[in-house]
Amino acid sequence: MDKKEWKAKAKSLKKQLEKLASDGTAAVGAVVEEVVEAVKKAAKPVSPLAPASFPALPRIAGAEFAAAEAGVKYLNRKDVMLVRLAPGTVIAGAFTRSSTRSGCVRDCQTKLAAKVPAGAGAAIVVNSGNSNAFTGAVGDKAVAEVTGGVAAALGLPASRVFSSSTGVIGEPLPYEKITAVIPALTAALTEDAIEMAAHAIMTTDTFPKGAAATVEGEGGTIHISGIAKGSGMIAPDMATMLVYIFTDAKIPAAALQKIVSRNVGETFNSITVDSDTSTSDTLLVAATGQSAAAEVKGATAKAFETALRGVMMSLAHQVIRDGEGATKFVEVRVTGAASPEDAQRVALSVANSPLVKTAIAGEDPNWGRIVAAVGKSGAEADRDRLSIRFGDILVARNGWRNPAYREEDGAAYMRQSELVIGVDLGLGKAKRSVWTCDLTNRYIEINADYRS
Numbered sequence: 001m002d003k004k005e006w007k008a009k010a011k012s013l014k015k016q017l018e019k020l021a022s023d024g025t026a027a028v029g030a031v032v033e034e035v036v037e038a039v040k041k042a043a044k045p046v047s048p049l050a051p052a053s054f055p056a057l058p059r060i061a062g063a064e065f066a067a068a069e070a071g072v073k074y075l076n077r078k079d080v081m082l083v084r085l086a087p088g089t090v091i092a093g094a095f096t097r098s099s100t101r102s103g104c105v106r107d108c109q110t111k112l113a114a115k116v117p118a119g120a121g122a123a124i125v126v127n128s129g130n131s132n133a134f135t136g137a138v139g140d141k142a143v144a145e146v147t148g149g150v151a152a153a154l155g156l157p158a159s160r161v162f163s164s165s166t167g168v169i170g171e172p173l174p175y176e177k178i179t180a181v182i183p184a185l186t187a188a189l190t191e192d193a194i195e196m197a198a199h200a201i202m203t204t205d206t207f208p209k210g211a212a213a214t215v216e217g218e219g220g221t222i223h224i225s226g227i228a229k230g231s232g233m234i235a236p237d238m239a240t241m242l243v244y245i246f247t248d249a250k251i252p253a254a255a256l257q258k259i260v261s262r263n264v265g266e267t268f269n270s271i272t273v274d275s276d277t278s279t280s281d282t283l284l285v286a287a288t289g290q291s292a293a294a295e296v297k298g299a300t301a302k303a304f305e306t307a308l309r310g311v312m313m314s315l316a317h318q319v320i321r322d323g324e325g326a327t328k329f330v331e332v333r334v335t336g337a338a339s340p341e342d343a344q345r346v347a348l349s350v351a352n353s354p355l356v357k358t359a360i361a362g363e364d365p366n367w368g369r370i371v372a373a374v375g376k377s378g379a380e381a382d383r384d385r386l387s388i389r390f391g392d393i394l395v396a397r398n399g400w401r402n403p404a405y406r407e408e409d410g411a412a413y414m415r416q417s418e419l420v421i422g423v424d425l426g427l428g429k430a431k432r433s434v435w436t437c438d439l440t441n442r443y444i445e446i447n448a449d450y451r452s
Contacts, residue, residue: 049321049329049417049437050207057194057212057225060246062086062288065193067200068181072174073129073167080178081197082185083244084154085122089288090253091162092260094268096281102133103143104163105282111159116253122160124244124284125150125178125185126201128229132165132173133279142175149179153186164242164282166229167203194246198227201242205229205322211314213307215249217293217300222249226311230319241268241319243283245311248291249304255296259305260285267312270344271435272351273323320435325442328360329418335431336387336424342379343432346423349377350434357439360419365410367395374423385426391419 063085067078085091093112095105125146132139147161154161165173198208209229215222230241260283268283285308296304321329332351337343350356353373359366367388374381384399390413394402413419 046206047322048327051318051321054195054198054208055210055212057210057227058214058223059191060194060223060225060288061191061248061290062089063194063246063248063286064189064191065197066185066188066190067193067196068184068188070127070177070181072127072177078196078200079129080125080127080181080185081200082150082182082189083124083197083246083286084186084189085124085246085286086288086290087119087121089122089286090116090251090256091122091287092253092257092285094260094264094283096279098279098281100134100279102131102165102280103135103139104132104165105280107140107143107147108162108164108282108284111162114159117157117160120160121154121156122162122286123150123154123156124162124164124286126164126166126197126242126244127173127178128165128201128203129167130165130171130173131167131169131280133169135170135172138172142173145175146178149182153182162284164201164280166201166242166280169279194225194227197244198229201227201229203229204324207322209315209318209322211311211318213311215293215300215303215307217249217291217296217304219294220292222291222293222296222300222304222307223247224249224307224311226315228315228319230322241281241315243268243312243315245283245285245308245315247285247287247308248289249287249296250289250291250294251287251296251304255301256285256287259308263305263309263312266432267309267316270347270433271316271320272348273320273326273437317435320437323437323443325440325445326437327417327440328438330360330436330438331420332423332434332436333420333431334423334425334433336385336426336428337430337432338380338425338428340430340432342377342425342427343430344434345377345379346374346381346425347432347434349373349379350421350423351436354439356421357436360414361438361440363411363414365390365395365407365414367410370421370423371396374425379425380427381425382427387422387424387426389420389422389424390414391422 067081070080072079147163148158151158151161210227213224224247226245228243332347334343334347350373355369387397388395395405
């Protein structure tokens, strides 16, 4: 049986179990065994593109983590995480530009724009299973209750508690379930629980996502650790996911914000799974200032930005590797564009094309679909200057198929799990890369069953 059939069997067995339990039938044990087996087989598989394991992330002095089971949607799994940040922490961020963005996003934007009380600490609280988006005043009340509850528990100003919610859109958030576990969360806070926090923010993700880097600063080492969630509803409009990055660097808030803003475009805004931007996309970067290293400036600032960008890029790529139903990790590499904007338009047109993505899923080197995607992009293009490559294989050039290209070479290349589609427009020097994945039957299964 396939996954859908096993899910149906699990539901049927559950009903049998309930009836047998009410009847006091001795056969309950046998049904329980069948239920357990059905649930195991119905469980979602881990992406074939997933890393071998969660990375070892360095502790960030001044950042403590905890996770708890609140039962917002999921049973028997942690679905709320809390981060406490030391006094003096500065925070930068970037968010979705969706006009239907969630109450959490609007609240975070307001708080980041506000004046920070001198020496104040901060906190971040995140739940999975419900996005608290398109819920009106009820959603705003939920944000206030959750952030207010954390503020009271940790002795923080409410203006320094940031929240995110991810999951189903349009359903009121049962915030009482979250506020009920705040005491347990605060009691469990520790610098060692960042991996547990990464698990708690997952929805359709099949693996937790983490990345880290270190920088040798003046007088000590600077550490960076980040976690993310994201699998579907991924499209460039900042930040295409939930991302939380922590560092012990000493850096002013304005400088940190400039670094984050400079590097968003070519990391989180250059990935796409399905061209659908979420209502809840959030990136928060917190610097606790607890490193022994001196303030980030000069040569250290350049090294720090490079390291932070590397963490951002790794997390962005992991989201694509966990794209719903993904079996291929694909870079669309555009060169020779007349402008950076045109390079981006072409890259996204190819990366978001259902025809291109399904051809990749079927391992079909159908380069004509790439030609069509370039043509519809709206970017400046000249047929007689266009070249297309699969990796190092020159497929087409100067508006025509390369005479030396062999279809069997293209087909062999497409069987690889990591692919590069190269498009050279031959018009200028601008370039851009976008990362995407294939579109498989599994994507349809996941999203058809998402609310069931």
